[in-house]
Amino acid sequence: MSKVWRVAKNEYLNLVRSKAFLVSVFLMPVFSGGAIAVQTLLGDRVDLRDRRVAVVDGTFRLLEGLERAAKERDAAEGGEKPRFVLEDATGDEAALAQRVRAGDLFAYVLIQPDIIEGAPGAEVTYHTQNPTYDDLPRWIGNTINGEVRRIRFEEAGIDGAVVDRLSKAVPFKQYGVAEVTATGEVRKEKLNELQTFLTPMAAMFLLFMLVMMAAPILLNTVLEEKIQRIAEILVSSVSPFELFLGKLMGTVLVSWTLFLVYVGGGLFVAAHYGALSLVPFGLLGWFLFFQLLALLIFGSIFSAIGAACNEMRDAQSMMTPAMLIVMMPMFVWFVVLKSPDSPFAVAVSLFPPATPFLMLLRLAIPPGPAAWEVALACVLTAAFTLFCVWAAGKIFRIGILAQGQPPSFRRLAQWVFSR
C-alpha cells in the first residue's frame, strides 16, 4: 500500500505543481465570474437607438392608443431602453419592406380591418429583419390586445374603469410545506428561489467541474507515461494495478484540493456577506461522497483509454463514447430540476454513471428524494464503481505495455475478462 501511496503522492504533486493546473484553478472562477460580469455589463449597454415602426392600421382605431401607450412606456423607462417610435403608414407593403431593408424602419406592423370584430382569419402581423429582438413585438402584441379589449368592452357598454378593477390580478406567493413546531405553532416559510433552484444547480455544476478538471488529466498522464516508456520503469517496481490505483488516488486528491479551494473560497465570501445561513452544509458530505464515486468511475475510464492507446489521436476517438456517458447528466438535469420526483428523474438518477450528479441535484432540492432511492443509488453506484475500477485495472495491466494498433472495443472486453 505504501507504493500505491507514493504513486498517488507523485501524481498529486506533479499535477498541483504544474503551471497549467495553477493557471486553471485561478482562471476557472475568473472565466466563470468574468462571463457573468461581461453579460451583466453588456446587459446594461443596451442599444438605445429608436425602434421606428410603421403601423398600417386597417381599423383606423388602434394607432392612437398605441402611440399614447408608447409615450407612456418611453417616459416610464426614463431613457434606459430604446424608444418605440410609431409611424402612421399606408398599406404599400413592398415599400415598407424596402424601408426596413434600407434601415429606415426597424419593423412594420399590419393590422387587418376587422380585427376588433374578431373575424375568422383576421390577424396582426409584425415584420422585421431583427427577429431576435423580442421586446418590441411583445409590447406591440400586448398593447394591441389591450386596446382591442378596451374597445370591445366600450362597445358592449361596460365602463373601462370597472373592467380594470374587476380584472385586477390577485396576489400570488409561493411557500414551502407548512411545519408544526413542538409548541404546536404552524410555520411556513416563503420559498427561497436561491435554495430551490440556484443551490442544486450550482452544486451539480461544481461537482461536474471538479470531476472534469481532474479525471481527464489521467488520460494524458497515463498516455505520456506509456509513450515516453516511463510505464515500463514503473511496473518493474510496482504492479500495474498498484500503479493504476495510485494514479486514481492522486486524481481524487487533486479534485478534493479543488473542492477545498472553491468551496472554501465560497464559504469565505458567504461569511463575509453574512450569508452563511444560506449554505446547505448538510449537502457537503454528499458532495464529497459523490465526487469520490464520480472520480473513480470516470478516472478509471480515462486511465483505461490512456493505457490502451499509443497516441492522443487514438485516445480522442475512443473518448467520444465515454464523453457521451459523461455528458449525459448535462442533457437531462433541467428536466430533473423541474420535476425532481418524477419517474423519469428517479430513473435517470439511479443510472450509475449519472447518479453522482443527478442524485446530488435531487438531494439539493427540498424536500429531497425518498431514503430508499438514495440508498439504492448508493448501492448501485458503489457496485458500478467497483466494476469500473476492476475492469479498467485489467485493461490498464495489459494496455500499459502494449504497442501497435489501438485495440478494438471487442479486444478491450477480452482484456477485461482475461486471466
Next chain:
Amino acid sequence: METAVRLEGVTKTYGATRAVSALSLNVPKGAIFGFIGPNGSGKTTTLRMILHILYPDAGSIEVLGSTSRRAANDRIGYLPEERGLYRKMTVRRVLAYYGGLKGMRLRDARAEADRWLERLGLAGWRDRKVETLSKGMQQKVQFIAAVLNRPDLLILDEPFSGLDPVNLEALREVILELKRRGATVIFSTHDMTKAEELSDTICMIFRGEKVLDGTLEEIQARYGADTVRVRLEGGPGALEGIAKGVRDLGRLQEVRFDGDPQELLRRLLERGRVEHFEVRRPSLHDIFLRIAGDGNGGGAAGAGA
C-alpha cells in the same frame, strides 16, 4: 554454484508469434551474464518476464530464490532499452521517486541519488528539469535510477546503445564495481564485442530459442575451429587447394582450418612469402554469424545447460 535467476521451459507468445520458446537457463549469482541475440530474438521479452512485468504462458521463473514478484522486486534494478524519465520533473525528484518505488526511504533515496550524480558528473544538474539535460545525461540519470537501490540483481536491456565512448567506459566501470560488490548483472546486447569483454557467462537466443550458453571459453571450444588470417605475397589465389571457407577481408584473407596451424603455415611457405599469419579463436561475432547464417539456429545442439 548459487543461482540468481533460473528459467525452466519458459514460453511466451504474442498472438500467433512465439517470442520465447521453452527457454531454460541459469544465471550464476555474482556473475555478469551477457544475453545476446539479434534484434527481435526475444531478449527483451525474457528480461521482462524475469522482472515479472510479463508473465510466461508456460514454464517457471525463479528470481533471487523466489517465484513471487513481491519477494524480489525491491532487490532488482532495471534499465530498460528505451529510456523513460519524467521530462518535467527535476533530476533529483525523479530519482527519489524511482527509489521510493523500490522501497527506499525518501531521505536515503535522495542521499544515494546525490552520491551517484556526483560520481557521474551530474551534481550541478540535480535540481534541473530532466528535459533540460542532453540525451547522454539522461542516459546517466536512467542508469542511476537502476542502481539507486543497491540491487542484488541488475538487469540492463541494451545498456550500451547510443552511449559515447566516455559514458561507455563509465558504465563499464560501474558494472564491474557492482559485480565486485556481489551483485548479479544481466545485460542484453546485440554488440558481441561488448558481450565478450564483460560477460562471465553468455547466453545467445535466436528466434526465441536458446542456441548456446556457457562461458566464453566453453562456447569457443564448442564451436571449435580456429580461424587463421593471412596475407600472402601471391594474393588470395595462393590459398587454393590448401584451405576451405576463405573469406576475403580486403587486405587479409580469413580461413577456417581444422588441422594444425603450423602445418598450414608450412604449406603456405612452400608457395611463397607469407606477409601476415595470425591464429584467432572464433569470436562471438563469428559464432553468431555462423548460427544466424544457418537460418534455423542450427547451433542449438551445442547449447549447454
